[in-house]
Every structure is written in structure tokens, then in C-alpha cells.
Amino acid sequence: MTKQTHANTTKDQAFYADQFKYDKSKNVYLCPAGKELHYYRARKKDGKVIGYEYRHPDACKDCQFKTRCSRAKKGRSIFRHVKQDLLDRIDTQTKKNLKKYKLRQMIVEYPFGTIKRGWGAYYFLTRRKVSVSAEISLSFLAYNLKRVINILGTEEILRRLRQRGDVVLV
């Protein structure tokens, strides 16, 4: 699986966001009609910059592909995530290592399945990233403990812990 190609509002694949090529040296996006979309403004969420918009309203106004590309009156806008360079690197790495990526997907599928279906954790009880992170971490801590108990047994775990001088057991 690779990253989403991001459909546009017209659903015409020839004008999906991935058809717009970024030119880093000029900081512009080249659209399928060969026009350059320039930096327009930063997009913010909760006061933080989350990315940047690129547009070229004048080019879009007279473009023969306008109805296929965008429904917006001012023409097409392309969003660039504030960490887009990193996301692109990850995407390239993923494509290069597709086999490993698929293997990893299989390995993590089982714990997620157990936690969701076996333990009924179909949705989070908390909100906001920090709370959700804590909640999922507790689920995986419980999963890992159960797993190690199944594999080693509590006696063996305690024996190994006692062998370590830095663990105090009461």
C-alpha cells in the first residue's frame, strides 16, 4: 500500500493532487496543464501552521480543463503539508521496501485484531492526541504482558526479573 493520491472534487483522476508536481527550486506546483501554482498562504489549525496553499487563479480562469480540475470559483488549490518533504521520503522508502512493509503489516495486524475484536476496544474512550496515545499505549502494554506471560509464564518472568540486580520485587 502506498500513500493516498487525494481525489479532487471533480473525481477526474487526471487531475488528482498527485498529478501536480512540486518544483522545490522555484517553490511552485506544476499542474497537468503546465501552469505554475504559486504559494498563496499558510493554512493554520489551532494557531499552528499545518501546511501551505498553492494557487494560480488567473490561469485557472481561462483553462480548458477547469471543469475537470476544480469546482472552486477561484480555481484549483493544492495543499502542501508542513512536513511534506518527510512524507515524500517515507513514501519513497515504502515503495523501495514494499516487501518489508507488507511483512510488517502482517505482523502488526494480529495485535490490533486481538485488542479490537478480542478485547472489544473498537473505539477510543478518550479524546485528543495525548490521551489517545496514553490509552493505546496501555492497551499494548496489557497485550505485551499477556503475551510474555503466555510465552514464559509468571514464574519464569519473576525468576528472570530477580536475576536482574536493578529490578526490585516485593
Ligand code: SF4
Ligand atoms: S484548472 Fe488551473 S490547476 Fe487545473 S489544470 Fe487548469 S490551470 Fe491547471
